[in-house]
Amino acid sequence: MEDILLAFDYDAAFSRNLGVVSPDEHQRLRNATVAIAGMGGVGGDYLISLVRAGVGGFHLAEFDEFELANFNRQYGANMDTIGRRKLDVMVEYALQINPALRIKTFPDGISDGNIDAFLSGVDLAIDAVDAFAVDMHPLLINAASGRGLATVAAVPLGLGAGVLAFGPGGMPYADYFAITPDMSDDEKIVQFMLGFAPEMYHLKYLDPKFINLKARKGPSSVAGCKLCTGFIATQALVALLHPEELRCVPWYTYLDARLGRFRHRRLWLGNRNPLQRIKSFVAKKRLEKLSPAG
Secondary structure (H helix, E strand, C coil), rough: CCCHHHCCHHHHHHHHHHHCCCHHHHHHHHHHHEEEEEECCCCHHHHHHHHCCCCEEEEEEEEEEECCHCCCCCCCCCCCCCEEEHHHHHHHHHHCCCCCCCCEECCCCCCCCCHHHHHHCEEEECCCCCCCCCCHHHHHHHHHCCCEEECCEEEEEEEEEEEEEECCCCHEEEEEEECCCCCCCCHHHHHHHHHHHCCHHHHCCCCCCCCCCCCCCCCCCHHHHHHHHHHHHHHHHHHHHHHHHHCCCCCCHHHHHHHHEEEEEEEEHHCCCCHHHHHHHHHHHHHHHHHHCC
């Protein structure tokens, strides 16, 4: 390892970033630490992209292992990694790009018991937790906002992506998504997804038979995941280098590349917007008909 570190030259390895970022900003990225919760469908790709962007430190949380069903979209999934911990694999990949990285791992994922340690000493949080893990998103975002940190998040939606940023200057998580404690997990998932994609363009071509809220499964394409990565890498650079430019909720960004539809606008009242409430009602009724009873 010592020989590898002697051969590694940060400035040379990431010199082509210069011009997009200044030399001073490049050093700021090198000294920055980003917390990424989740190393699966999008999180592993976020890590690799931010390493290549020059970010020098990470706090990484993930409890799961790679399996065959991950092959269609997850960065670290291949025949050699089946059954291996996603966190271990992605750390290995990251260190192959920058062996001088500062990495702290959280192999049990994020929880009430470790969220303070996960966010301690970091400059930005990224939510890459499975969209169906309804209680983990507010845990991360609310804790980060309470520390004065921004959190950026994206969800792959068919052949598109929805992107949000949260922070002390934006709407609180529960207010934007209009999620209340009395809601079922299924209702919370609907509210969560609707907040990322108010126009729901992807529903024009997704086959609803493959959406199963009870099993916490839905269609996901590598195209959507890669779009998420591009957006999140950009949002992370903005948050770290130009925080005054970061637009937090109720602003949202939603792109459907197949349909060529793009929206970047302010969603007045978030999901409490009257039109959003109608969409939420319709979506829940449709999913009730599609979801298995058992």
